[in-house]
Amino acid sequence: xxxxxxxxxxxxxxxxxxxxxxxxxxxxxxxxxxxxxxxxxxxxxxxxxxxxxxxxxxxxxxxxxxxxxxxxxxxxxxxxxxxxxxxxxxxxxxxxxxxxxxxxxxxxxxxxxxxxxxxxxxxxxxxxxxxxxxxxxxxxxxxxxxxxxxxxxxxxxxxxxxxxxxxxxxxxxxxxxxxxxxxxxxxxxxxxxxxxxxxxxxxxxxxxxxxxxxxxxxxxxxxxxxxxxxxxxxxxxxxxxxxxxxxxxxxxxxxxxxxxxxxxxxxxxxxxxxxxxxxxxxxxxxxxxxxxxxxxxxxxxxxxxxxxxxxxxx
RNA sequence: CGCGGGGUGGAGCAGCUGGUAGCUCGUUGGGCUCAUAACCCAAAGGUCUAGGGUUCAAAUCCCUACCCCGCAA
Numbered sequence: 001x002x003x004x005x006x007x008x009x010x011x012x013x014x015x016x017x018x019x020x021x022x023x024x025x026x027x028x029x030x031x032x033x034x035x036x037x038x039x040x041x042x043x044x045x046x047x048x049x050x051x052x053x054x055x056x057x058x059x060x061x062x063x064x065x066x067x068x069x070x071x072x073x074x075x076x077x078x079x080x081x082x083x084x085x086x087x088x089x090x091x092x093x094x095x096x097x098x099x100x101x102x103x104x105x106x107x108x109x110x111x112x113x114x115x116x117x118x119x120x121x122x123x124x125x126x127x128x129x130x131x132x133x134x135x136x137x138x139x140x141x142x143x144x145x146x147x148x149x150x151x152x153x154x155x156x157x158x159x160x161x162x163x164x165x166x167x168x169x170x171x172x173x174x175x176x177x178x179x180x181x182x183x184x185x186x187x188x189x190x191x192x193x194x195x196x197x198x199x200x201x202x203x204x205x206x207x208x209x210x211x212x213x214x215x216x217x218x219x220x221x222x223x224x225x226x227x228x229x230x231x232x233x234x235x236x237x238x239x240x241x242x243x244x245x246x247x248x249x250x251x252x253x254x255x256x257x258x259x260x261x262x263x264x265x266x267x268x269x270x271x272x273x274x275x276x277x278x279x280x281x282x283x284x285x286x287x288x289x290x291x292x293x294x295x296x297x298x299x300x301x302x303x304x305x306x307x308x309x310x311x312x313x314x
Numbered sequence: 315c316g317c318g319g320g321g322u323g324g325a326g327c328a329g330c331u332g333g334u335a336g337c338u339c340g341u342u343g344g345g346c347u348c349a350u351a352a353c354c355c356a357a358a359g360g361u362c363u364a365g366g367g368u369u370c371a372a373a374u375c376c377c378u379a380c381c382c383c384g385c386a387a
Contacts, residue, residue, distance in 0.1 A: 035387075241384075266351065286384045287319035291326075294351095298339045299327030 001081040001184050006030040007048045012086035014173035015107060016048060020055050022177050027078050032089050033061045066093040075099050097139055102183055104139040107172040111135060111153055113198035116144035121161050123201035125226035131155050134172040136179055147190035150179045162229035210310055211235045213259040216274035217249030235308040245290050246282035261306045266294040271308055
């Protein structure tokens with residue numbers, strides 16, 4: 001198939017790679033503009049751009065697509081069989097969606113119609129879902145509302161968002177390659193999404209990242225796991241942000257107010273949460289790298305009775 | 315030129331109102347013990363990120379470079 005590929009972050013790399021390896025003709029790759037990151041003064045290419053350049057595929061990075069006559073004309077000129085989209089990062093206008101004869105196909109990292117939107121993996125982990133997956137769908141005007149073509153699921157278990165992210169990226173790529181022949185010949189079906197079952201997974205905000213110790217240890221642990229490895233959950237400790245990377249909910253009663261540190265040892269830091277105990281195992285303080293609690297305690301002190309809080313100023 | 319923190323023995327830190335380096339852990343050897351992530355004794359291990367400068371003398375002050383990290387995007 002002759003394909004235009006649109007994607008930006010790491011998640012979108014495996015599908016692109018699989019397409020190339022399986023003999024599909026990727027005529028053009030579209031990705032977000034390079035962001036000028038000042039720290040280190042380096043302009044970083046998007047992961048998809050890096051991969052595209054590896055294969056010698058032309059890359060386009062339009063600031064905006066809607067109303068961009070030149071860009072639309074360019075796509076029309078290529079006249080692709082399909083446009084495949086994976087985490088491109090922006091909504092696509094209808095005028096673009098209508099171009100390819102086999103449609104625009106999106107890889108979404110959830111089991112639609114649940115978790116439409118920007119942060120499906122994060123939200124799935126945080127909410128304690130048993131399983132998640134990837135769904136292939138035809139794109140239409142709405143956000144992740146199009147007809148579904150195929151899906152595959154996986155158990156979440158104790159996996160972090162980072163682990164699921166990588167797993168789903170590969171899973172999505174495989175699913176795409178397997179499904180594409182059917183799409184090309186027109187024999188693959190399409191299933192409408194049941195809108196009444198739909199849920200929305202909004203982007204993670206700063207407020208989402210701040211741990212609330214009034215919640216149960218299980219809930220807090222899921223938040224920490226769901227925000228690993230990006231952007232990370234945190235709590236305030238002595239006026240600084242302590243990022244929390246790994247924790248475990250313990251079946252112990254706490255007799256101190258939520259947020260109080262009840263024990264510090266090589267095994268970790270015990271904190272009261274929701275009347276019970278959460279064991280923090282891996283943490284990170286500003287300017288430092290992430291480290292296991294046992295490692296952190298060598299050279300630093302954390303005392304029983306100190307408090308992890310929500311206040312930015314305390 | 316967005317803001318800020320930092321680069322010191324294998325790991326985490328202290329030292330930074332200048333006089334060639336210290337702590338905790340780990341490692342190695344020995345001891346003790348029924349036993350232990352226990353305890354005791356001893357040892358090895360550092361061009362203090364790199365390059366300049368100031369000075370009788372710099373890890374410590376100044377400049378430059380590189381790298382890491384937090385925030386903001």
